[in-house]
Every structure is written in structure tokens, then in C-alpha cells.
Amino acid sequence: MAIPASLARFCRLSGRTLVSLPGRNRRQIPVSARRWYTSRSPVNNLQFRLDERTAHSSLDLFKKDTGVIYRMLGLDPSHVQDNPERFRDWAVVFGDEKITGGSHYWEVTVKKSQEFRLGVAEALMSRDDCVGTNSSSWVFGYAQRKWFAMTNNKIVPVTLVGKPDRVGILLDYEAGLLGLVDVQKPKVIHTIKAQFRGPLCPAFGLWDGELLTHSGLEQPAGLK
Numbered sequence: 001m002a003i004p005a006s007l008a009r010f011c012r013l014s015g016r017t018l019v020s021l022p023g024r025n026r027r028q029i030p031v032s033a034r035r036w037y038t039s040r041s042p043v044n045n046l047q048f049r050l051d052e053r054t055a056h057s058s059l060d061l062f063k064k065d066t067g068v069i070y071r072m073l074g075l076d077p078s079h080v081q082d083n084p085e086r087f088r089d090w091a092v093v094f095g096d097e098k099i100t101g102g103s104h105y106w107e108v109t110v111k112k113s114q115e116f117r118l119g120v121a122e123a124l125m126s127r128d129d130c131v132g133t134n135s136s137s138w139v140f141g142y143a144q145r146k147w148f149a150m151t152n153n154k155i156v157p158v159t160l161v162g163k164p165d166r167v168g169i170l171l172d173y174e175a176g177l178l179g180l181v182d183v184q185k186p187k188v189i190h191t192i193k194a195q196f197r198g199p200l201c202p203a204f205g206l207w208d209g210e211l212l213t214h215s216g217l218e219q220p221a222g223l224k
Contacts, residue, residue, distance in 0.1 A: 095202030
């Protein structure tokens with residue numbers, strides 16, 4: 001099935017653009033702008049680095065594997081260590097920790113990129129897919145100066161004035177909630193409602209510039 005031109009831009013390959021997506025495993029998951037409800041899930045100070053084993057050949061890690069930079073040409077895939085964990089077609093990288101419960105919070109400096117995705121994905125998600133295009137990943141993205149929420153190939157606009165230098169990601173595993181956080185207020189801007197069934201990893205897609213992750217953080221006081 002053909003995909004919109006805007007989506008093709010969001011998820012392009014290094015040097016070429018995707019023109020179709022597989023139709024398998026499609027399951028509707030509500031994506032909504034809803035208030036974040038406090039749950040009883042235990043709060044954990046998740047600390048992770050980016051997992052080089054998963055990084056697409058167009059992505060380079062830096063600052064002790066807490067940052068990622070996009071290289072338009074990238075490396076020749078034949079020069080990258082062969083690993084079944086590595087994303088083969090998409091500029092995606094996972095964090096190196098698996099999440100099986102609890103409430104978690106981390107932040108990402110996004111000021112040096114104009115096209116990216118941030119969120120979580122099932123640890124066993126297919127390395128042939130892009131985050132946001134299947135029912136195994138839940139992300140917030142920025143492209144063409146607009147924010148959006150995305151899962152199962154469904155895009156929902158997120159109303160956010162401008163582009164902050166840094167945003168937060170709030171995950172409540174048991175409640176099935178993933179929130180995009182304005183770190184200045186602090187406030188949950190948009191929430192994705194999901195049903196998490198297996199281990200999750202922090203997930204990142206990047207198509208220009210760089211991202212820097214900040215984990216091991218306390219959830220901001222008064223966040224709502």
C-alpha cells in the first residue's frame with residue numbers, strides 16, 4: 001500500500017525514499033491528547049546508553065554512547081559489523097536497557113535536529129521496520145516544523161508552539177501511557193495510550209543533525 005509523501009520523508013532510507021510499507025501486524029491503538037493520570041507504578045530512575053549493536057549504518061554514537069548523529073551517506077553496510085540486532089534499512093537506534101514495568105522518565109536534547117522520532121519500542125521489534133510504522137513502537141516525532149504522535153503507521157498532530165531545545169519522555173508501563181513532556185513548565189503535552197505486553201527499549205529515529213539523551217533523571221516535581 002502506498003504511503004503519503006510526508007510519511008515517506010519521515011522514514012526515508014539513507015540516500016533513497018521508501019515508497020511502500022508492509023500491511024502485516026496492523027492493530028489500531030488509540031493515540032490521544034489526554035491528561036496524564038498519576039498511577040501507582042513504582043518510579044525508577046532508568047539509566048541507559050544507546051546500543052551500538054542496533055544502530056543503523058547512517059548513525060554514529062558519541063559522548064560515551066549517550067548521543068547520536070546522522071550521517072547522510074553513512075557507512076557502507078558491508079563495513080558495519082553484521083549483527084541481527086542492527087536496523088538494516090531505517091535510521092533507528094535503541095537504548096541498551098529493557099523496561100518490563102514501572103514508571104520511567106528521560107530527556108532528549110533535540111535542538112540540533114529538524115527531523116527525528118523519540119519514544120519506545122518492543123525489544124523484539126522487527127529490524128526491517130521503522131519506529132512508529134508498526135504496532136510494536138510508540139513515538140513522538142518532529143518533521144517539517146511540526147510535532148506528531150505515531151504508532152501503527154497512524155500520525156496524529158501534536159499542538160506545540162515552536163521547538164524547544166530539550167523535551168522529556170514519560171513512560172508508565174502498567175498504565176500503558178507514554179507522554180511527551182515540556183521540561184520548562186513542566187507539563188505533559190500529549191499522551192499515547194497503548195497496551196505494553198513485553199520488554200520495551202527507549203527508541204530513536206534520526207534523519208538529520210544529532211540528539212543527546214539524558215537518563216537516570218528524577219521525574220520533575222509537579223508534572224501533570
